[in-house]
Amino acid sequence: MRRHSSVSVLLAILLAGGVAVAQEASPGKDYVTREEYEKLKSQLDKVVQQLDQVQKEQKQAVTQADVDKVVEDIQRDIKENRNLVNEIHQGFNKVLIAGDGAFGFTAQHGSTTTFDAGIAPLILWELNDRLLVEMALDISTSNSTDANTGDPTHDTTIDLVLANISYLVNDNLYVGGGLFAVPFGRYHPHFDPSWINRFPDDPLVFGDRSLAPGSEVGIFAGGAVPIGSTKINYNAYVTNGPNLVVSNTDPDAGPVAGNLDFTDYTDLNENKAVGGRIGFQPIPELEIGYSIQYSQPNPAGFQEVRALLQAVDAQYRRQIDAIRGTIDLRAEWIWSNVSEATYTLQNTPMTFGSDRNGGYLQASYRPSQVENKFLRSLEFLVRYDRIHEPTLVLADGTKLGGNEGRLGFAIDYWLTPNVVLKLAYEFDDKDFGDNANAFFAQCGFGL
Amino acid sequence: MLNKKYVARSLWGAAILWITLSVLVTIGCSNSAPQAPQAATGSAPHEKGSAELWSQTCARCHNIRTPTEFSHGEWQVAMHHMRVRANLTGEEQRKILEFIKSAD
Numbered sequence: 001m002r003r004h005s006s007v008s009v010l011l012a013i014l015l016a017g018g019v020a021v022a023q024e025a026s027p028g029k030d031y032v033t034r035e036e037y038e039k040l041k042s043q044l045d046k047v048v049q050q051l052d053q054v055q056k057e058q059k060q061a062v063t064q065a066d067v068d069k070v071v072e073d074i075q076r077d078i079k080e081n082r083n084l085v086n087e088i089h090q091g092f093n094k095v096l097i098a099g100d101g102a103f104g105f106t107a108q109h110g111s112t113t114t115f116d117a118g119i120a121p122l123i124l125w126e127l128n129d130r131l132l133v134e135m136a137l138d139i140s141t142s143n144s145t146d147a148n149t150g151d152p153t154h155d156t157t158i159d160l161v162l163a164n165i166s167y168l169v170n171d172n173l174y175v176g177g178g179l180f181a182v183p184f185g186r187y188h189p190h191f192d193p194s195w196i197n198r199f200p201d202d203p204l205v206f207g208d209r210s211l212a213p214g215s216e217v218g219i220f221a222g223g224a225v226p227i228g229s230t231k232i233n234y235n236a237y238v239t240n241g242p243n244l245v246v247s248n249t250d251p252d253a254g255p256v257a258g259n260l261d262f263t264d265y266t267d268l269n270e271n272k273a274v275g276g277r278i279g280f281q282p283i284p285e286l287e288i289g290y291s292i293q294y295s296q297p298n299p300a301g302f303q304e305v306r307a308l309l310q311a312v313d314a315q316y317r318r319q320i321d322a323i324r325g326t327i328d329l330r331a332e333w334i335w336s337n338v339s340e341a342t343y344t345l346q347n348t349p350m351t352f353g354s355d356r357n358g359g360y361l362q363a364s365y366r367p368s369q370v371e372n373k374f375l376r377s378l379e380f381l382v383r384y385d386r387i388h389e390p391t392l393v394l395a396d397g398t399k400l401g402g403n404e405g406r407l408g409f410a411i412d413y414w415l416t417p418n419v420v421l422k423l424a425y426e427f428d429d430k431d432f433g434d435n436a437n438a439f440f441a442q443c444g445f446g447l
Numbered sequence: 448m449l450n451k452k453y454v455a456r457s458l459w460g461a462a463i464l465w466i467t468l469s470v471l472v473t474i475g476c477s478n479s480a481p482q483a484p485q486a487a488t489g490s491a492p493h494e495k496g497s498a499e500l501w502s503q504t505c506a507r508c509h510n511i512r513t514p515t516e517f518s519h520g521e522w523q524v525a526m527h528h529m530r531v532r533a534n535l536t537g538e539e540q541r542k543i544l545e546f547i548k549s550a551d
Contacts, residue, residue, distance in 0.1 A: 083519035083548075096517070096524040126524045132531060168530065171537030181532070189532065196509045224534045233534035279534070284503045317507055417510035446509070 094126040097447060099136065102194035104422075104442030110434045117141055120193070121447065122162070129168070134180075136162035161215050177219040179265065183235035183277045184291045185311045185332045188214045194444030195418050199410055201426075201440065203332075203360035203385040208251075209404075211334040211356055211387070212311065213242060213262045213293065218272070233279045240265060241273025241295035244305050244338070249345055249394060256400050257343045258354040258392070260297055260307055260336065271296035275309070285318045298341070306339045311359075325367040333359035348395040358387030379412040381424075391431070402431030418446035497546035500539055508533070514550040522547050 032040070101119035118140030125133040138159040164178025181189045187206050191197055205211045218239030225232050242260040255261050275293030282288075291311040298305040313332040320327060340353040362383040367375050385408075389401040410424035421443055428436040505511055517525060522544060530540040 094520060094524055096521045096528075098525070098528075124524050124528050126527050129527075132524075132527050134528065134531075166531045168527075168537070174531055176531070190508050222531070222534055224536045224539075226536060226538075231536070235534070287507070315507065414510065417512055 096124045096126075098122045098124060099447045100193040100195050100445065101447065102200075102442055102444040104200055104440060106200075106438060106440055108436050108438035109428075110436055120161070131165065131167055133165050134162050134178075136160075164220075166220075172225050173221065173223040175219070175221045179215055179217050180220055180237075182213040182216050182237065182239070182275070182293075183220075183222065184212050184275060184293055184309065185277070185334065186289065186313045186315065186330075187332055188212065191330070193446060194442070195420055195446035197444070198362070198364055198379060198381050198412055198420075198422070199383055199408060199440075200422050200424050200442035200444075203383070204387045204404060204406065205332075205334050205358040205360070205385065209255075209387055209389070210262055211336045211358060212309065213239075215265075216240060216242075216262075216273070217265045230283075231281045233281075234276065235278075236276040237274070239273050239275075240267035241271070241293075242297050242307065243268050244297040244299065244302070244307070244341075246299065246302060246343055247345070249398070249400065251400065256392070257345055258338060258341070258352055259356075260338065268299040269296065270300070273297075279313075286316045287314070289313045297338075303341045305341045308335075308337045310335045319368065321369065323365070323367075324369040325365055328364045328366075329362070331359065331361045333357065346395045350392075350394075352390075352392065354390065356387065356389045358385070358389075360385035377414045379414065381408075381410040381412065383408045383410070399432050404428070404430040420444050497542045501543045501546050504533070504535065504539060504543065505529075514547045519548050 099120045099122035101117075103115070103117040105113070105115050107113040118138070120136060120138045122134070122136040125135075127133065138157075138161045140157050142155050142157045160179065162179055162181060164176055164180040166174050166176030168174045183189050187203065192202065192206070201207065206214075216237070216239035218237055220235065220237040222235040223233070225234075242262045243264050243266075245255045245257050245259050245261050248254055248256050250256070254263075273293055273295030275291070277289055277291040279287050279289035289312065291309075291313070293307075293309040295307050296304060297307050311332060311334040313330075315328070315330045317326065317328040319325070335357045336354070338354040340351060342349050342351045344350075360383055362381065364379055364381040366379040370376050384406070386403070386405040388403050391402050392400040394400065406426045406428050408424055408426035410422055412423075413421045415421065422440065424440045424442075426438050426440075428438070430436070502511060514522075526540050526544045526547075529535060529543075530537070535543075
């Protein structure tokens with residue numbers, strides 16, 4: 001169309017010129033008449049108008065906004081096509097590196113103040129729509145004392161915490177095997193990453209005096225079944241199970257005799273642990289659960305010892321307009337019963353069982369509905385945790401075990417949904433030894 | 448010397464005061480708030496929308512991650528992992544993934 005107009009203009013100009021030349025060639029005529037002049041002027045005006053029109057059309061044809069829109073459309077198409085390729089391409093490309101990490105500062109009564117850091121990468125590899133490989137490491141700094149020289153040593157601790165594969169059987173069932181997060185209670189499987197745990201440390205029952213398994217090696221199954229507007233979720237597993245500690249009397253070196261060691265994945269006998277958890281969500285804001293694990297954890301050749309672990313857990317989380325924010329209440333309680341056996345401690349035979357229990361109750365409030373961005377990013381917490389453990393008195397008068405309780409307060413500030421700054425103070429009360437009140441500052445982040 | 452029971456009661460009292468003060472100070476310092484979507488109470492049979500499912504299910508453990516944080520392929524892997532770790536049904540997994548992909 002544009003070319004047609006340009007040709008028309010050119011023809012018009014040529015015509016006007018031709019008329020002028022013809023007039024000039026006309027023998028014996030030096031001037032044009034008024035009529036001829038007006039006619040030529042009219043034609044010239046038309047040519048100028050057409051030229052203006054053509055120039056206007058050229059200006060309007062392409063603007064910067066048009067170019068920007070086309071570029072945006074092309075970029076969106078590229079992104080969609082790239083995502084489509086990613087989705088249908090199987091194998092190596094379906095890898096996601098996630099996990100968590102933290103660095104912090106601890107000032108605890110009776111210990112030197114210290115900075116610490118750690119990272120726990122989680123590698124997820126989706127082989128296809130049903131198969132998923134999960135691998136995780138726990139890498140952290142550690143300080144200890146050389147047993148021979150008594151000099152301080154500084155190590156990097158690397159633990160393999162997950163290495164398993166799972167298969168989605170149908171919408172309500174998956175199975176798998178390997179080293180996996182044991183579904184006993186909810187803290188270890190769901191709440192312990194540093195960007196999910198609102199406190200800088202674990203509750204007592206999940207720390208050094210642990211009553212619950214973290215990861216174990218075995219096979220597992222699980223899933224969820226909707227029932228009307230409610231839902232039931234379930235897990236079952238068979239694993240190597242925990243190991244019974246038979247001789248250690250130094251709490252700083254790990255669990256003491258009569259207790260269970262959940263950190264050693266090897267199986268010391270022919271027996272396996274069986275366990276599971278069932279959870280119920282009567283309303284979307286509430287989940288309650290019950291967990292159980294039974295094992296025979298004695299080393300081969302030692303007396304037969306049976307261990308029964310049970311736990312209850314509950315969580316209520318709700319956004320409440322009246323307080324302009326969200327409350328989150330969490331609680332878990334664990335019972336650990338290890339049957340009687342005779343141990344030789346400090347060259348003295350001692351017969352005892354180990355019945356321990358403990359747990360935590362945590363409440364948090366986040367003003368998630370206020371307009372002020374700073375306030376909206378804050379979260380206020382209080383946690384009470386406790387462990388009940390029978391006291392064991394050794395031949396030299398050393399006391400092991402005993403009860404301990406803590407009350408902690410924390411303020412969190414969320415820089416992003418997965419990066420949090422935590423300030424906390426814990427009041428500690430224990431039966432033996434100095435109370436270990438502590439101040440913590442930590443930055444936790446999710447990868 | 449302080450009685451242990453007295454100390455324990457005082458600490459409990461401090462805890463209750465801490466929570467109450469946190470709520471009151473925050474309400475007092477803030478302006479009127481924009482209404483946020485309310486979670487379903489579950490009192491009547493209710494077919495959950497994808498957005499509602501996403502905010503309720505994921506937020507029970509952690510803060511909601513923004514949909515643009517990962518590519519669609521990465522979200523697929525993440526949701527597969529969540530299906531196993533958080534015991535989601537297949538339908539919940541698909542609905543949440545569909546919502547995340549449509550939201551970026």
